[in-house]
Amino acid sequence: xxxxxxxxxxxxxxxxxxxxxxxxxxxxxxxxxxxxxxxxxxxxxxxxxxxxxxxxxxxxxxxxxxxxxxxxxxxxxxxxxxxxxxxxxxxxxxxxxxxxxxxxxxxxxxxxxxxxxxxxxxxxxxxxxxxxxxxxxxxxxxxxxxxxxxxxxxxxxxxxxxxxxxxxxxxxxxxxxxxxxxxxxxxxxxxxxxxxxxxxxxxxxxxxxxxxxxxxxxxxxxxxxxxxxxxxxxxxxxxxx
Amino acid sequence: xxxxxxxxxxxxxxxxxxxxxxxxxxxxxxxxxxxxxxxxxxxxxxxxxxxxxxxxxxxxxxxxxxxxxxxxxxxxxxxxxxxxxxxxxxxxxxxxxxxxxxxxxxxxxxxxxxxxxxxxxxxxxxxxxxxxxxxxxxxxxxxxxxxxxxxxxxxxxxxxxxxxxxxxxxxxxxxxxxxxxxxxxxxxxxxxxxxxxxxxxxxxxxxxxxxxxxxxxxxxxxxxxxxxxxxxxxxxxxxxxxxxxxxxxxxxxxxxxxxxxxxxxxxxxxxxxxxxxxxxxxxxxxxxxxxxxxxxxxxxxxxxxxxxxxxxxxxxxxxxxxxxxxxxxxxxxxxxxxxxxxxxxxxxxxxxxxxxxxxxxxxxxxxxxxxxxxxxxxxxxxxxxxxxxxxxxxxxxxxxxxxxxxxxxxxxxxxxxxxxxxxxxxxxxxxxxxxxxxxxxxx
Numbered sequence: 001x002x003x004x005x006x007x008x009x010x011x012x013x014x015x016x017x018x019x020x021x022x023x024x025x026x027x028x029x030x031x032x033x034x035x036x037x038x039x040x041x042x043x044x045x046x047x048x049x050x051x052x053x054x055x056x057x058x059x060x061x062x063x064x065x066x067x068x069x070x071x072x073x074x075x076x077x078x079x080x081x082x083x084x085x086x087x088x089x090x091x092x093x094x095x096x097x098x099x100x101x102x103x104x105x106x107x108x109x110x111x112x113x114x115x116x117x118x119x120x121x122x123x124x125x126x127x128x129x130x131x132x133x134x135x136x137x138x139x140x141x142x143x144x145x146x147x148x149x150x151x152x153x154x155x156x157x158x159x160x161x162x163x164x165x166x167x168x169x170x171x172x173x174x175x176x177x178x179x180x181x182x183x184x185x186x187x188x189x190x191x192x193x194x195x196x197x198x199x200x201x202x203x204x205x206x207x208x209x210x211x212x213x214x215x216x217x218x219x220x221x222x223x224x225x226x227x228x229x230x231x232x233x234x235x236x237x238x239x240x241x
Numbered sequence: 242x243x244x245x246x247x248x249x250x251x252x253x254x255x256x257x258x259x260x261x262x263x264x265x266x267x268x269x270x271x272x273x274x275x276x277x278x279x280x281x282x283x284x285x286x287x288x289x290x291x292x293x294x295x296x297x298x299x300x301x302x303x304x305x306x307x308x309x310x311x312x313x314x315x316x317x318x319x320x321x322x323x324x325x326x327x328x329x330x331x332x333x334x335x336x337x338x339x340x341x342x343x344x345x346x347x348x349x350x351x352x353x354x355x356x357x358x359x360x361x362x363x364x365x366x367x368x369x370x371x372x373x374x375x376x377x378x379x380x381x382x383x384x385x386x387x388x389x390x391x392x393x394x395x396x397x398x399x400x401x402x403x404x405x406x407x408x409x410x411x412x413x414x415x416x417x418x419x420x421x422x423x424x425x426x427x428x429x430x431x432x433x434x435x436x437x438x439x440x441x442x443x444x445x446x447x448x449x450x451x452x453x454x455x456x457x458x459x460x461x462x463x464x465x466x467x468x469x470x471x472x473x474x475x476x477x478x479x480x481x482x483x484x485x486x487x488x489x490x491x492x493x494x495x496x497x498x499x500x501x502x503x504x505x506x507x508x509x510x511x512x513x514x515x516x517x518x519x520x521x522x523x524x525x526x527x528x529x530x531x532x533x534x535x536x537x538x539x540x541x542x543x544x545x546x547x548x549x550x551x552x553x554x555x556x557x558x559x560x561x562x563x564x565x566x567x568x569x570x571x572x573x574x575x576x577x578x579x580x581x582x583x584x585x586x587x588x589x590x591x592x593x594x595x596x597x598x599x600x601x602x603x604x605x606x607x608x609x610x611x612x613x614x615x616x617x618x619x620x621x622x623x624x625x626x627x628x629x630x631x632x633x634x635x636x637x638x639x640x641x642x643x644x645x646x647x648x649x650x651x652x653x654x655x656x657x658x659x660x661x662x663x664x665x666x667x668x669x670x671x672x673x674x675x676x677x678x679x680x681x682x683x684x
Contacts, residue, residue, distance in 0.1 A: 003678060004654035010517055012648045
């Protein structure tokens, strides 16, 4: 007598663990994002220079957006891509690695309105985080951001819990940039609208056109009191154009 | 098609009883269909010829539920059911339960037994069984097990019978039901209070007592049953059943089952096989309720040591060993449930639904286990609640390990035939049982 006879015909189907499926999908998305980034690098390396010049930035951003077309990714994939770029991206141009612009393009196209990145996890300080962030999106950056944070902001909300580098809020049109501690030089350079709040100190304001800038509770642009603001614009900022 | 018609008829009977005779709330749900467990399991008991113990507070419809179901399923007027009932009380005797000598014949030097209506009828109801003293409970053990009754040197065998026994909760007039008697019951159910609103309706309903009465048929039945006292061959009761069925059809619009239809239903149920998963689940349950790593198996006289590796399993929480009647009860009632639901197989859900009712009266839990359950929020008596808790725990383990368990059982089937495979390994007692069957571990 075989008491297990009924089970002889049982064949264990290939068991698929949900985690395996999740990891496989994650790997596939990450591969596609890396391919998109590689396409951006190849395109930009042809230009030989990578400077803060409106045309160059706009072109690079457009290339990044085009490279992301058809890639279905989530905020979690965005975090994974940041980790990947932080560990392996060796490409650096004169304005820093274009990976920052690529991350900004991802933030602007990920299907989520609230995006949070823990910058403490990364060694790099990417520039251009929050670049052209559109209205309705909120980018929460926990840690210290690099240069050009919130550049050309298009109505979104950028919040940095730590410090920001130079050119914070450069050319921002509308929206809010909030920096927890201090910003570097040329803060609000070319700013045309929106609100820039700095919780700590502003090293130096840039040539601000329009918008509101606060240093702590004090509005430093446009200055509300008749006395000259404690933070003065640096002379000769044009050389940075 | 015939059986499909029978299912419809039986469902109609269930609806009729629940709407006209036995009012209560649904308290069990299987495959999206809710029902009253007492009514449903009593219906299955009557259908498959099982044995049900109905417990509950006095006056909550334990006996009447059984009477209504038996009357409608076996096509017997209520008066006949009543005359065949046995009451449990200390002065009860074998002569009143089983049969007595025919005194007239005895005077002539001839031993002829006059069998009781209880012994003769296919429907057996023992009211307040726990008022029978323990010594007298053994009088009915054999009869309840096999439908085999003996008196003097004569015997009577019921080829079709079902048993219902009712029991109140412990009071000064009750006795403990001995484990061998308890084990003979397939399931235990509680006839619950229906709630204030439904109870109020019961008080206003007067037709319930007369709906299944039919004095004309009752007289004919009793006369036919008594006619055998004089040594005559038992009268053919089928015309009487048909006559009662006709009366009920005219009175209530109910179509009752014939004996042939009951048997067809029984065969259809018995033909339902278990899925491999259900089979594995049942094995897991039995392993947990019978396994002991130290003493080979559970024995009610031996306790578990503290710190045993298998402390997390039911073998640690239970004191006695699962009897071989347990899998039979679970299987037969799960078949009935699967048939009721129209399922082609007995699957895990059917086993899971039946298990607490088949286990509750059989398991003797450790005191600590019962104490932990006693004050938990529940809708059932403690013994049913504890069994349901235990069944849920095993099901949880089964759900987590089912692929490995099934693969191990499959490997065991091939290993036993000499295949060269690694022996099944795992933490559950069932793996140990498999290794014992494969001769890899000492039993």
